[in-house]
Amino acid sequence: GENVEQHPSTLSVQEGDSAVIKCTYSDSASNYFPWYKQELGKRPQLIIDIRSNVGEKKDQRIAVTLNKTAKHFSLHITETQPEDSAVYFCAASRWVEYGNKLVFGAGTILRVKS
Amino acid sequence: DTAVSQTPKYLVTQMGNDKSIKCEQNLGHDTMYWYKQDSKKFLKIMFSYNNKELIINETVPNRFSPKSPDKAHLNLHINSLELGDSAVYFCASRRGGEAFFGQGTRLTVV
Numbered sequence: 001g002e003n004v005e006q007h008p009s010t011l012s013v014q015e016g017d018s019a020v021i022k023c024t025y026s027d028s029a030s031n032y033f034p035w036y037k038q039e040l041g042k043r044p045q046l047i048i049d050i051r052s053n054v055g056e057k058k059d060q061r062i063a064v065t066l067n068k069t070a071k072h073f074s075l076h077i078t079e080t081q082p083e084d085s086a087v088y089f090c091a092a093s094r095w096v097e098y099g100n101k102l103v104f105g106a107g108t109i110l111r112v113k114s
Numbered sequence: 115d116t117a118v119s120q121t122p123k124y125l126v127t128q129m130g131n132d133k134s135i136k137c138e139q140n141l142g143h144d145t146m147y148w149y150k151q152d153s154k155k156f157l158k159i160m161f162s163y164n165n166k167e168l169i170i171n172e173t174v175p176n177r178f179s180p181k182s183p184d185k186a187h188l189n190l191h192i193n194s195l196e197l198g199d200s201a202v203y204f205c206a207s208r209r210g211g212e213a214f215f216g217q218g219t220r221l222t223v224v
Binding site: 032034038042043044045046049087089095100101102103104106107109 | 145147149154155156157158159162169170172204206208210211212213215216217218
């Protein structure tokens with residue numbers, strides 16, 4: 001089955017700096033890679049996702065890159081702000097509609113210091 | 115309208131009791147999940163359902179029994195609660211890509 005590893009487990013940056021979180025996955029059949037943000041006491045919410053037919057996707061200050069050969073994908077946050085402080089989860093799955101599981105990494109606690 | 119709603123939000127109960135958590139989604143999704151989030155924040159999948167049918171059971175103790183009366187609802191019943199069951203339980207629904215999560219149920223077993 002799929003196994004997703006995520007690093008680092010905690011990350012502290014100064015406001016305005018960039019933050020990078022990295023994940024690896026094991027199942028070569030996985031073709032969908034979302035990133036979720038979970039603020040304290042709240043539910044996880046999707047912030048960006050990428051499918052395996054593209055290598056990079058950007059949405060304002062956040063971007064995700066995917067290296068299918070190496071089974072790596074990464075989240076990049078530029079110009080970090082205090083409100084970016086949260087737990088970030090990567091995940092891997094197959095884009096199908098019959099209940100296939102979404103496997104999460106262990107999470108990264110991001111702290112943005114002002 | 116809330117897309118995925120689960121009740122109750124908080125549940126405090128004694129060891130050995132039986133409790134249920136309810137989940138409903140109004141997104142028309144076919145797939146629903148239960149996840150357990152422990153104190154270390156790890157989101158571990160427990161069950162996956164598709165159109166009311168159990169697809170995945172991730173070696174969860176059989177004290178946990180999910181039930182899906184229709185594809186919009188996925189409830190979780192837990193028998194003989196143990197201290198180690200204390201966690202936040204999230205329901206989620208999905209079609210293809212994005213999974214939408216409920217607000218979570220914080221279960222505390224004392």
